[in-house]
Amino acid sequence: MNIINLIKIALNAMKRNKFRAFLTMLGVIIGVASVIAMLSIGQGSKESIREQISSMGTNMVIIHPGQEKRGGVSMGNTSSQSLEGRDLEAIMDNCPSISAVSPEVNNAGQVVFGANNCPTTIFGGNENYTYIKKIEVENGHMFTTQEIKSAAKVCLIGQTVVDNLFGEGADPVGQTIRFKKIPFKIIGVLEEKGQNTFGQDQDDLLLAPYTTVQKRITATTYFRTILASAISEEAVETATTEIEEALRISHRLRDSDENDFNIRTQQELVTTFSSVSDLMLVLLGAIATISLIVGGIGIMNIMYVSVTERTREIGLRMAIGGKSKYILMQFLCESILLSITGGMIGIALGIGTSSIVKNVMGWPTIVTTDSILLSFLFCSFIGIFFGWYPARKAAALDPINALRHE
Amino acid sequence: MQNNAIIEVRHLKKDYLVGNEIVHALRGVDLSIYPGDFVAIMGASGSGKSTMLNILGCLDKPTEGDYILEGINVKSLNKNQLAEIRNLKLGFVFQSYNLLPRTSALENVELPLLYNPVIKAKERRARAEAALESVGLADRMNHLSNQLSGGQQQRVAIARSIVNDPVIILADEATGNLDSHTSYEIMALFQELNSQGITIAFVTHEPDIAAFTSRNVLFRDGVIIKDSLTQNHMSAREALKAMALETHPEG
Ligand SMILES: Nc1ncnc2c1ncn2[C@@H]1O[C@H](COP(=O)(O)OP(=O)(O)OP(=O)(O)O)[C@@H](O)[C@H]1O
Ligand SMILES: [Mg+2]
Numbered sequence: 001m002n003i004i005n006l007i008k009i010a011l012n013a014m015k016r017n018k019f020r021a022f023l024t025m026l027g028v029i030i031g032v033a034s035v036i037a038m039l040s041i042g043q044g045s046k047e048s049i050r051e052q053i054s055s056m057g058t059n060m061v062i063i064h065p066g067q068e069k070r071g072g073v074s075m076g077n078t079s080s081q082s083l084e085g086r087d088l089e090a091i092m093d094n095c096p097s098i099s100a101v102s103p104e105v106n107n108a109g110q111v112v113f114g115a116n117n118c119p120t121t122i123f124g125g126n127e128n129y130t131y132i133k134k135i136e137v138e139n140g141h142m143f144t145t146q147e148i149k150s151a152a153k154v155c156l157i158g159q160t161v162v163d164n165l166f167g168e169g170a171d172p173v174g175q176t177i178r179f180k181k182i183p184f185k186i187i188g189v190l191e192e193k194g195q196n197t198f199g200q201d202q203d204d205l206l207l208a209p210y211t212t213v214q215k216r217i218t219a220t221t222y223f224r225t226i227l228a229s230a231i232s233e234e235a236v237e238t239a240t241t242e243i244e245e246a247l248r249i250s251h252r253l254r255d256s257d258e259n260d261f262n263i264r265t266q267q268e269l270v271t272t273f274s275s276v277s278d279l280m281l282v283l284l285g286a287i288a289t290i291s292l293i294v295g296g297i298g299i300m301n302i303m304y305v306s307v308t309e310r311t312r313e314i315g316l317r318m319a320i321g322g323k324s325k326y327i328l329m330q331f332l333c334e335s336i337l338l339s340i341t342g343g344m345i346g347i348a349l350g351i352g353t354s355s356i357v358k359n360v361m362g363w364p365t366i367v368t369t370d371s372i373l374l375s376f377l378f379c380s381f382i383g384i385f386f387g388w389y390p391a392r393k394a395a396a397l398d399p400i401n402a403l404r405h406e
Numbered sequence: 407m408q409n410n411a412i413i414e415v416r417h418l419k420k421d422y423l424v425g426n427e428i429v430h431a432l433r434g435v436d437l438s439i440y441p442g443d444f445v446a447i448m449g450a451s452g453s454g455k456s457t458m459l460n461i462l463g464c465l466d467k468p469t470e471g472d473y474i475l476e477g478i479n480v481k482s483l484n485k486n487q488l489a490e491i492r493n494l495k496l497g498f499v500f501q502s503y504n505l506l507p508r509t510s511a512l513e514n515v516e517l518p519l520l521y522n523p524v525i526k527a528k529e530r531r532a533r534a535e536a537a538l539e540s541v542g543l544a545d546r547m548n549h550l551s552n553q554l555s556g557g558q559q560q561r562v563a564i565a566r567s568i569v570n571d572p573v574i575i576l577a578d579e580a581t582g583n584l585d586s587h588t589s590y591e592i593m594a595l596f597q598e599l600n601s602q603g604i605t606i607a608f609v610t611h612e613p614d615i616a617a618f619t620s621r622n623v624l625f626r627d628g629v630i631i632k633d634s635l636t637q638n639h640m641s642a643r644e645a646l647k648a649m650a651l652e653t654h655p656e657g
Contacts, residue, residue, distance in 0.1 A: 016508040316504045320518040321493020
């Protein structure tokens with residue numbers, strides 16, 4: 001018995017009952033389509049989170065003031081003021097794995113130009129700020145060390161602020177805007193970054209020398225954070241240790257003292273988020289798998305009914321020389337064909353659904369070959385697994401009794 | 407004569423266990439069938455005709471005794487070997503046709519050859535077409551089984567039984583579901599096939615159908631009580647002509 005004859009026999013049997021074949025496949029079609037669609041949504045959001053985090057610079061190291069949060073309890077107020085100018089120098093002087101350092105301060109407030117005003121946040125940094133955060137200056141230029149030293153009232157603005165104050169497409173460079181009544185001269189526009197994964201608008205900001213922000217707006221001397229850039233991605237870990245040592249000395253901490261600062265890297269963030277989205281992916285996959293199994297049970301059910309219904313046909317096939325194993329293979333072949341055909345349709349439907357989700361709802365989706373391969377294998381497995389019992393039943397029939405069956 | 411028998415049955419017995427009672431369906435049958443025989447197996451209901459035919463068809467095994475088909479003692483064969491024998495050496499015609507539903511005549515006839523790995527698609531088709539031609543259904547090859555009349559369906563079944571070139575065709579009440587005119591047509595077809603040298607064993611209740619065969623075997627209570635050449639052997643074609651004259655005496 002060759003496989004082509006077997007497939008031909010199984011196909012003929014399926015052709016005789018097209019509608020039922022379709023109904024049988026429906027469970028698998030829906031199962032596979034949901035596997036593909038779910039995994040593509042999961043995979044898509046995972047990728048986009050990864051991309052966004054790494055677009056912020058995987059070399060970046062962020063130093064927060066205060067002890068590391070333990071069990072969700074944040075430490076006292078004083079410790080959140082632990083980062084100051086001397087720490088900046090300490091890092092620059094003692095950390096060979098660090099290529100650039102910038103302080104970061106911020107303050108929320110209203111920005112005004114002429115009759116227009118909008119709420120926004122002013123960030124303060126030094127000349128390295130845009131380099132570390134991987135933001136390009138699109139129009140105009142970054143502020144200079146001279147401007148930092150003199151706490152000059154200059155700023156760069158994000159695209160959202162441009163749109164809100166000047167209207168879309170306007171060139172604001174050279175204009176003067178007021179933030180909390182203090183006039184700032186616009187010296188540049190920052191490249192558009194869009195929303196981040198958490199839905200925050202990354203273009204809704206003013207960027208000014210940190211000295212200006214500290215002296216004229218917040219009237220403080222400490223930093224919200226210190227941002228640093230390691231010389232390479234591989235150097236991030238060494239950089240972290242170097243910074244820790246430098247800051248402990250700079251803060252005069254004794255061996256028994258805990259750090260009054262904590263260091264975060266972008267890489268940690270990537271790992272945290274991928275493990276979260278991996279979990280999501282597993283959950284989505286599990287839900288979809290259950291629906292696929294339900295589809296498989298549907299196949300088994302119909303195959304079982306079909307064996308009973310076609311008892312006489314089976315008897316005839318045996319009488320004219322169909323060996324038991326051919327009967328077994330025929331029914332197995334039918335259930336595999338059903339589940340694989342269903343799987344193919346399901347894959348097409350899943351890809352379609354995921355592109356609809358992408359285009360209509362704007363969610364990032366990625367259909368991976370892995371998920372296609374996986375559901376395809378799973379379908380064949382379901383075909384064999386759920387087809388086996390009915391096929392065994394068919395093959396075990398006695399030809400005379402089967403022929404007599406009414 | 408003894409040595410060239412296609413089928414030799416010796417002291418065949420078949421018991422069925424129903425509940426805790428034993429039914430002796432066959433109680434010691436001896437029978438030889440020779441090439442070119444056209445045997446009618448007759449007998450009252452329950453006399454063991456179908457049981458006999460199932461054993462001859464290798465669908466069932468005897469409880470006792472030997473069945474030798476073309477020199478092979480069937481007793482020694484396993485299930486798969488029996489299936490192979492059925493595929494290569496035997497043809498079946500059933501009372502209820504047993505065609506695959508919603509399947510073309512041609513595909514139905516091809517079916518036994520599909521289970522024979524040696525035969526390629528082209529040969530399979532050619533042989534199925536030839537078989538359908540020889541039963542007079544050349545113009546119905548692509549009709550679905552449910553688009554054919556009872557007589558036509560039985561012809562397709564006969565074509566299916568001869569397509570593998572069997573040593574014997576076994577028919578169990580093949581005309582049982584048909585009216586007498588159609589039955590005669592089927593008998594005419596069997597006679598034609600027999601005249602081409604095909605051996606046929608044919609179970610029937612009706613003496614007028616048995617009259618078209620060449621040998622009558624009579625069963626009673628699981629044994630053969632009479633085995634004789636058919637008295638006043640008739641041609642089914644002639645019978646059909648006579649029948650036509652009766653209904654239209656002027657024509
Ligand atoms: N599968 C079976 N189980 C038990 N008894 C059976 C079985 N098949 C046949 N018999 C019995 O064996 C005997 C012979 O049955 P068989 O079918 O051979 O009769 P038959 O001559 O073909 O009758 P009919 O002309 O009515 O078809 C009957 O008494 C029947 O009840
Ligand atoms: Mg019978």
